[in-house]
Amino acid sequence: MTTRIGITGAAGRMGRTLIEAIDLAGEELQLAAAIERPQSSLLGADAGELAGRGSNGIAVVGSLQEVIGDIDVLIDFTVPAATLANAQVCAAHQVAMVIGTTGFTAEEQGLIDSAAGKTAICKASNFSTGVNVCFKLLDMAARVLGDDVDIEVYEAHHRHKIDAPSGTALSMGQVVADALGRDLDKVAVYGRQGQTDARDRETIGFATVRAGDIVGDHTVTFAAEGERVEITHKASSRMSFARGAVRAAGWLHHQSAGLYDMQDVLGLK
Numbered sequence: 001m002t003t004r005i006g007i008t009g010a011a012g013r014m015g016r017t018l019i020e021a022i023d024l025a026g027e028e029l030q031l032a033a034a035i036e037r038p039q040s041s042l043l044g045a046d047a048g049e050l051a052g053r054g055s056n057g058i059a060v061v062g063s064l065q066e067v068i069g070d071i072d073v074l075i076d077f078t079v080p081a082a083t084l085a086n087a088q089v090c091a092a093h094q095v096a097m098v099i100g101t102t103g104f105t106a107e108e109q110g111l112i113d114s115a116a117g118k119t120a121i122c123k124a125s126n127f128s129t130g131v132n133v134c135f136k137l138l139d140m141a142a143r144v145l146g147d148d149v150d151i152e153v154y155e156a157h158h159r160h161k162i163d164a165p166s167g168t169a170l171s172m173g174q175v176v177a178d179a180l181g182r183d184l185d186k187v188a189v190y191g192r193q194g195q196t197d198a199r200d201r202e203t204i205g206f207a208t209v210r211a212g213d214i215v216g217d218h219t220v221t222f223a224a225e226g227e228r229v230e231i232t233h234k235a236s237s238r239m240s241f242a243r244g245a246v247r248a249a250g251w252l253h254h255q256s257a258g259l260y261d262m263q264d265v266l267g268l269k
């Protein structure tokens with residue numbers, strides 16, 4: 001069965017890579033709509049040309065409502081406000097939605113949970129297979145190393161990224177906190193400066209770097225007296241995220257309403 005895919009934020013860094021990833025996927029996954037803001041100067045542009053793949057006959061439009069009847073799944077990598085508005089449209093029309101946007105508040109996440117009561121939503125802070133394997137490795141490392149180690153999460157991204165820590169870093173912290181029975185809201189330390197006192201072992205530290213064109217680096221360090229374990233993922237191309245999101249779209253088309261993540265898509269649960 002063919003899955004007709006729409007992309008919001010089609011001209012963004014991820015949007016363009018997603019158009020390319022769909023073009024490279026099998027014939028069962030087809031780009032059916034490319035959406036940008038109503039004010040975008042790119043309205044009417046050919047989406048394939050935009051992604052450097054040559055003309056594909058899909059013109060960029062300025063409204064999701066305009067094309068919602070033409071798609072089975074929407075892939076959205078934009079900003080929280082746009083994603084939430086798009087989730088309402090998808091829920092109202094029972095169109096499935098893949099959400100890659102990061103930086104939601106707890107309240108905003110609640111709105112996505114509500115939309116998932118009406119349609120199938122797959123939301124992940126990171127759609128790369130490698131990062132999702134790392135989530136499993138982190139769970140194992142935290143359970144074995146337990147309370148004998150200090151745990152620190154480091155992430156580095158390009159200078160254009162607008163949220164921090166990255167969604168992936170927060171997910172990594174959550175996996176580790178869950179494995180250790182800790183409440184991440186209580187134990188997270190976001191950066192340090194000045195007279196900090198000695199480290200409390202219960203805490204999970206986060207460090208953020210923003211520089212140049214770094215696609216996405218994540219390392220979780222488990223540091224004990226005399227040894228340390230480091231689990232690292234480095235993305236060198238956005239195609240690693242886009243390929244996963246497109247795979248998720250094909251999978252989600254066949255699911256009923258509910259909230260899923262990339263671990264569901266990969267059968268890692």
Ligand SMILES: NC(=O)C1=CN([C@@H]2O[C@H](COP(=O)(O)OP(=O)(O)OC[C@H]3O[C@@H](n4cnc5c(N)ncnc54)[C@H](OP(=O)(O)O)[C@@H]3O)[C@@H](O)[C@H]2O)C=CC1
Pocket residue numbers: 008009010011012013014015036037040077078079081082099100101102103124125126127128167241
């Ligand atoms: N889950 C994952 O695997 C990954 C997640 N991400 C996340 O995806 C998101 C997008 O990243 P990236 O592609 O680098 O960002 P970009 O800024 O390159 O792209 C964002 C897109 O969203 C559009 N947009 C922004 N604001 C609005 C709005 N209010 N209404 C409608 N459209 C809007 C932008 O249009 P305009 O240019 O006109 O503002 C642009 O097309 C981020 O949250 C990032 O963290 C990124 C990579 C992987």
Ligand SMILES: O=C(O)C1=N[C@H](C(=O)O)C[C@H](O)C1
Pocket residue numbers: 102125126157161165166167168169215216217
């Ligand atoms: O903004 C990005 O670029 C990325 N964002 C995601 C995040 O916040 O974790 C995933 C990836 O690391 C790239």
